[in-house]
Amino acid sequence: MPYLISLIILFIFDTALVFLPDDNPVLNFFGVLPDADDDGNAYYSYRYKVYAIILLNCTATWVAEKLIVRYVTSVADAAVQKKKDGEFDRMMARF
């Protein structure tokens, strides 16, 4: 549960960092430049694209951890167990 709190803090702050308005002093302090050109045209919609890419990144990492790593772990664990069982069977045969 406490770990979830840190994830919520991260989520709130990082979402704010993407969507705060250009003139917000927090954005200026953390060096996030305004998305407006020299003619004063603002491209706020680009932030939705950035946020979508960020969420896609999170999802891809989570899916990779759940699918690929879980599969590799099960295969590696089975190989270790098989090796252990083999050693044990050899020892039992010796006795």
Place this chain on the structure above:
Amino acid sequence: MLAKAQVYARMSPDDKASLVSSLQETLNEQIGMCGDGANDCGALKTADVGISLSEAEASIAAPFTSQVQDISCCVTMLREGRAALTTSFQAFKFIELYSFIQFTSVIMLYCINANLTDSQFLYIDLVALLPLAIFQAWTGSYGKLTKEVPTATLFYFPVLVSVFTSTFIQLGFQLWLFYDIRQQPFYKPPVQGGDSIETEYTDSYESGMLLQLTNF
């Protein structure tokens, strides 16, 4: 017999110590011992993990002492042990990933003569590292004992696969945004530093973008 037997009775203190020692040699596993009297001292000392149910003699030989006089402490011991192991491995993976991600970000920014600014490093430390470090250490063990056992080796193939898979995914998305921001109509290239060796880096679109992506 050692591998199959589950109940041993009428054992002397030496027999108990000998049994623990034989189990360690034969099964090649970490062996735990839980006992409540002076006659368990030898076995408690021999075992990899000894839990004493007594605050008297046996507690001297055992590294752990339980206030509850039954074997429910073994379940608590396993839960806490697994939690400690998992937390230390997660901390290792976190630090490794953090280093890789920051390394790739900084290398990309160096290529355009830019870098993360001091305030951006401050943001990473305050918002990402500090809460994670505090709350990760604060998180307790899982409520019940599960069948899944955490890996006991740090340089285990799945652990490395996990770290490198995440690193490559991060790298791919960093490159995507790094080049995408440069195609935008509002994009302005970073101001080049002077001739000084210690260049003072200014804010850039790329560094802001990588900060937003990698912190999430």
